[in-house]
Amino acid sequence: MGIVLSIANQKGGVGKTTTAINLASSLSYLGKKVLLIDLDYQANATTCMGIHRGSFEKSVFDCLTEEASLREVALKTDNPLIDVLPAKTTVEAIEEKIIMNTNRDFILHTQLDEFKDEYEYVLIDCPPSLGYVTINAMMASDGVIVPVQCEFLAMDGLTQLLNTIRLVQSKKKINKETLTIYGVLLTMLDTRVASGYQVVNEVKTYFGEKVFQTIIPRNISCSNATFYGVPVTEFSPKSKSSVSYRQLAKEVITRNE
Numbered sequence: 277m278g279i280v281l282s283i284a285n286q287k288g289g290v291g292k293t294t295t296a297i298n299l300a301s302s303l304s305y306l307g308k309k310v311l312l313i314d315l316d317y318q319a320n321a322t323t324c325m326g327i328h329r330g331s332f333e334k335s336v337f338d339c340l341t342e343e344a345s346l347r348e349v350a351l352k353t354d355n356p357l358i359d360v361l362p363a364k365t366t367v368e369a370i371e372e373k374i375i376m377n378t379n380r381d382f383i384l385h386t387q388l389d390e391f392k393d394e395y396e397y398v399l400i401d402c403p404p405s406l407g408y409v410t411i412n413a414m415m416a417s418d419g420v421i422v423p424v425q426c427e428f429l430a431m432d433g434l435t436q437l438l439n440t441i442r443l444v445q446s447k448k449k450i451n452k453e454t455l456t457i458y459g460v461l462l463t464m465l466d467t468r469v470a471s472g473y474q475v476v477n478e479v480k481t482y483f484g485e486k487v488f489q490t491i492i493p494r495n496i497s498c499s500n501a502t503f504y505g506v507p508v509t510e511f512s513p514k515s516k517s518s519v520s521y522r523q524l525a526k527e528v529i530t531r532n533e
Contacts, residue, residue, distance in 0.1 A: 278311075279532055280388065280398040281458055282417040287433055288404035290425040291463035293320045294498055294508075295524075296401035298517070299421075300325075301507040302525035303397050304357035311350070311395040314363035315409055321401045322362040323505050325353050335364040339387055340412060341373045346387045359395070374408040381408070381447060385416040397528075406440045414444040419458030421528075424479055426465040426472040426491070431482065457483075458531065461524065463492040490524040492517060 283292050283299075293316060300312045313336060314321040319329055332351060338344035339361070350359050374380050392398050400413045414420060420441060424430050445455045460483045465472045480487050493516050501511035509518045 278392040278395045278398055279419070280392055280400065280417045281419050281421055281528075282400045282402055282410075282413040283421045283423065284402040284410055284413065284437065285423055285434075286404055286406045286410075286437055287425075291423045291461075291492065292316070292404070293318075293324070293401050294502070295421065295423050295461060295463065295492070295521075296321050296399050297324045297507045298509050298521040299525055299528065300358055300397075300399050301355070301509040302521045303528070304355050305509070305522065306525055306529065308357065308396045308529070309394070310358045311361065311392070311398045312358060313361040313398065313400040313413075315413055316363060316401050316403045317365060317367055319363040319365050320502070322360060324502060324507060325355075325358065325360050326505060327351055327353065327360060327362055329362075329364065332362055335367075336361040337364065337367050337370050340370060340383050340409065342377070342383065346391050370409065371407050374412070381411055381415050384412040388416045406436060411440070411444060414441065414455060415448065417455060419456045421459050421461055422457065423461045423463045424475075425463050426475045428471060428475075430475045431478060457486050459527070460487045461490070461492065462487065464494045465491050466494045488524060488527050490520055490527055492520045492524070 283296050285292060300310045303310050334344045334349045336349055339346050339349055349361055351362055353360055402410045402413050448455050462476055495515055495517040497512040497515035498508045498517050501508035504511060509521055512518055
């Protein structure tokens, strides 16, 4: 049975998309079949998986407005173990359209339910907000991975995210389903700066065993890989970032087992 994991934090620039694409890539290297769902309006995960934004008509947002099914929208990538539900940057009033639906919290859950077991891992790259798109992602998920940047005010805003997770947990409980904080991922650690390690200690004190042992370092390879539209695990396999994401994939698998 496939496990669905949302990668969420309402703060932008914390590494959600980078984590989504490189975790997907690293899981595939370990032989896992992965579906990557791009729910971010910037559509960067779509681009970084080698899919040109003009090469498809329907996107995952058409699924959220029930104008298309997930199976219609899903695309193959150059990696035979990774499929993508792509996003488009031209999305008009998606939140307003969702809120008009009486089943608004469960649209993605309902569509994904009969589709997810074709994959071992479903990863959802959430937008930097806590609106109905993110709530749909969480309602469809078994767990949430929370990337936290190792910089000043890293914990700022996490209370709001945790409150949203609790809200979704209460709604899922009615259907006898659960949502866990699958793991907290420390990202963009600058090993030359002491304040980064202060954030690491602060996050570990607050979240305890929920924090992944793997810490993603700040590394120029990630930026360069994004520029070329590929995961860093393919662009620079021996870089510190690539090694870290492969370690993260092993941790994710271990927690699932």
